[in-house]
Structure formats: structure tokens, C-alpha cells
Amino acid sequence: MKVVTCTAPVNIAVIKYWGKRNEDLILPINSSLSVTLHQDQLKTTTSIAASRDFTEDRIWLNGKEGDISHSRLQSCLREIRRLARKRRNSAAEDTVSRILNYKVHICSVNNFPTAAGLASSAAGYACLVYTLAKLYGVEGELSEIARQGSGSACRSIYGGFVQWVMGEREDGKDSLAQQVETESHWPELRILILVVSAEKKHVGSTSGMQTSVETSPLLKLRAETVVPERMKDMIESIKKRDFESFGQLTMKDSNQFHATCLDTYPPIFYLNQISQRIISLVHRYNDHYGQTKVAYSFDAGPNAVIFTLEPTVDEFVELVKRSFPPESNGDTFLKGLPVKPGLLS
Numbered sequence: 543m544k545v546v547t548c549t550a551p552v553n554i555a556v557i558k559y560w561g562k563r564n565e566d567l568i569l570p571i572n573s574s575l576s577v578t579l580h581q582d583q584l585k586t587t588t589s590i591a592a593s594r595d596f597t598e599d600r601i602w603l604n605g606k607e608g609d610i611s612h613s614r615l616q617s618c619l620r621e622i623r624r625l626a627r628k629r630r631n632s633a634a635e636d637t638v639s640r641i642l643n644y645k646v647h648i649c650s651v652n653n654f655p656t657a658a659g660l661a662s663s664a665a666g667y668a669c670l671v672y673t674l675a676k677l678y679g680v681e682g683e684l685s686e687i688a689r690q691g692s693g694s695a696c697r698s699i700y701g702g703f704v705q706w707v708m709g710e711r712e713d714g715k716d717s718l719a720q721q722v723e724t725e726s727h728w729p730e731l732r733i734l735i736l737v738v739s740a741e742k743k744h745v746g747s748t749s750g751m752q753t754s755v756e757t758s759p760l761l762k763l764r765a766e767t768v769v770p771e772r773m774k775d776m777i778e779s780i781k782k783r784d785f786e787s788f789g790q791l792t793m794k795d796s797n798q799f800h801a802t803c804l805d806t807y808p809p810i811f812y813l814n815q816i817s818q819r820i821i822s823l824v825h826r827y828n829d830h831y832g833q834t835k836v837a838y839s840f841d842a843g844p845n846a847v848i849f850t851l852e853p854t855v856d857e858f859v860e861l862v863k864r865s866f867p868p869e870s871n872g873d874t875f876l877k878g879l880p881v882k883p884g885l886l887s
């Protein structure tokens with residue numbers, strides 16, 4: 543038996559991916575950009591065992607057996623095994639050939655709420671693909687395979703600041719993740735996750751995107767005219783470590799993503815009243831200082847991701863604690879994570 547264990551961190555998009563032009567290959571209608579969290583923060587840990595005693599491939603997610611026949615899981619397994627077969631004439635030939643004939647048991651655990659709009663599928667599929675690659679000794683471009691598990695997963699293959707270039711080809715060979723800057727590029731940058739609700743989201747990203755692509759004129763406009771410019775501006779602000787510009791672009795892009803959700807028919811609501819109160823709090827705080835000291839971003843759920851710089855963390859966390867005392871807000875609580883962008887191990 544051979545067993546491999548790896549971890550992969552969550553990534554948080556500051557330019558959002560929303561909408562596919564090809565559902566099977568998971569090709570997006572716009573490029574996107576994210577920050578990968580540090581390895582020891584929000585992460586998935588996956589162990590994969592290959593043994594001649596196993597009679598079928600199986601998977602367990604957070605301790606419960608999952609459906610291994612799921613088409614996206616199968617795409618990842620098939621692609622990695624295909625690459626492993628291709629490179630069998632290397633030194634590792636014997637072991638890899640043997641293991642390729644074995645079935646695998648996959649065990650994956652998240653240390654944060656799954657499917658609550660905290661990018662669990664991104665860390666999950668990045669980890670699955672990375673661990674399978676280690677098991678079969680596959681090297682090289684893994685983001686193309688992770689993308690076929692969950693679009694945003696391709697960005698978790700790299701640490702630091704990562705763009706997913708949408709590409710132009712029909713076969714998706716140029717729809718890949720690329721590191722824009724490494725995890726050590728902006729040491730003062732901090733990310734706080736304000737967990738508003740750990741409940742599963744009501745509309746999953748797959749079906750939400752589908753309806754948005756079919757019905758939202760705003761989404762089409764966003765993909766064609768807004769995001770291309772915004773990607774350039776965002777990359778420049780990251781390279782210059784310009785928080786004023788980084789923070790504003792991040793908030794505007796989150797707001798536009800949620801506006802396209804509202805423009806979808808029937809509309810999709812991911813933000814709740816507490817999310818809206820967090821948005822107001824951030825704007826009031828920034829207005830007080832006359833500069834962008836804190837920025838928010840929300841994915842497909844009500845939980846807030848706050849970006850700020852190290853000197854602002856303590857004061858802002860205090861403010862959030864005072865504005866949202868745990869006893870008055872049911873399931874609202876604060877999870878303060880002073881995180882640095884991190885690398886996949």
C-alpha cells in the first residue's frame with residue numbers, strides 16, 4: 543500500500559469568477575484573481591491510499607462517504623492517471639505502473655465549514671489533484687486539471703497572488719492559473735474571516751452561475767468590458783502594494799458580483815443583513831480616516847472576508863467585536879485570522 547497526505551489552502555478572489563462559457567471543461571467567461579491563504583489557516587487535508595486489496599475507488603469527505611462517480615471527481619482522477627501513464631518510462635516506472643493498477647481510497651477533511659461560501663471546493667479539488675499527482679509521481683501543470691474539478695480550485699495550486707487567465711482556446715489548454723506575486727510579496731497584508739453563518743449556501747455556485755449566464759445582461763457587460771480593465775489595475779496595485787487601490791477594486795468587484803446575482807432571474811441573494819452591516823461598518827471606518835484602510839469581499843455566501851494591513855488589525859477587530867457582540871447575534875461570531883498568503887505544500 544502507498545499512502546500520500548497533502549494540504550491545500552483556500553483562496554479568496556478579489557476579482558471574482560462567475561459564469562462559464564463551457565460547462566464540461568469549466569472554462570470561465572472572465573479572468574479572475576485571488577489571494578491564497580496561509581497553509582496553516584483554512585485548508586483541506588487529503589490522504590490517498592492505493593492498495594491491491596481495494597476493490598473499488600472510494601472517497602470520504604469530512605468523515606462521510608461521498609459519491610466517487612461524481613463527474614468532476616472522475617475528470618480529475620482520469621486526467622491525472624492519463625498523465626501518469628504517459629510518463630511511465632521514467633525511473634519511477636515500476637512503482638507507478640503497479641500503483642496505477644490499484645484502486646484508491648481518498649479521505650478529505652476541511653478545517654472550516656464546507657459549502658458555506660468559504661471556497662471549500664477550491665481547496666478541496668486543488669488538494670485532491672495535488673495529492674493524486676504526488677501519489678503517481680506526476681509533475682507539471684496541475685492547474686488545468688484542478689480547474690476541471692472546480693473552477694476556483696486552479697488558483698489554489700499556487701501560493702501568493704494568483705490569476706486565472708480565462709484563455710481563448712476551445713479545448714481549455716490556455717485556461718490556466720499563474721502566480722502574479724509570491725506569498726512573501728506583501729508581508730503586511732492581513733485577511734480576517736468574519737463567519738456570519740456556517741450554514742450551507744442555498745444556491746450552489748454551479749447552478750447560480752448557470753442562471754446568471756442565461757439571464758443577467760449585467761454579467762455579460764461585466765465580463766466583456768469591466769473585468770479586463772480591472773484585472774490590469776488589480777495586478778498593478780498588487781505589484782505596487784497600493785492598498786488604497788487594491789482595497790477599492792476588491793470592494794467594487796465584490797459589489798458588482800453580488801449585483802449580477804441580483805440581476806439574475808430569479809435573483810440570487812448571498813448577502814444577508816449582517817453582511818450589509820459589515821459593509822456599512824467598513825465604509826464608515828474608511829470615511830473616518832479619509833482613506834481605504836479596510837476592504838471587504840463576499841463569495842457565494844454571507845461570510846465576510848476582510849483585507850487590511852497589519853497596523854489596522856487590532857483596532858478593526860475591536861470595532862467588529864463591539865458592533866457584533868456574540869450574545870446579540872445568534873450564530874454570528876468572529877473568527878479572527880491574521881493570515882499571510884501561503885504556499886501549497
Ligand code: PMV
Pocket residue numbers: 554555557558559560574661663664692693694695747748841842
Ligand atoms: O469554483 P466555484 O464553482 O466554487 O466558484 C467560485 C465562485 C466564487 O467563489 C463566488 C468566486 C471566485 O472567483 O472564487
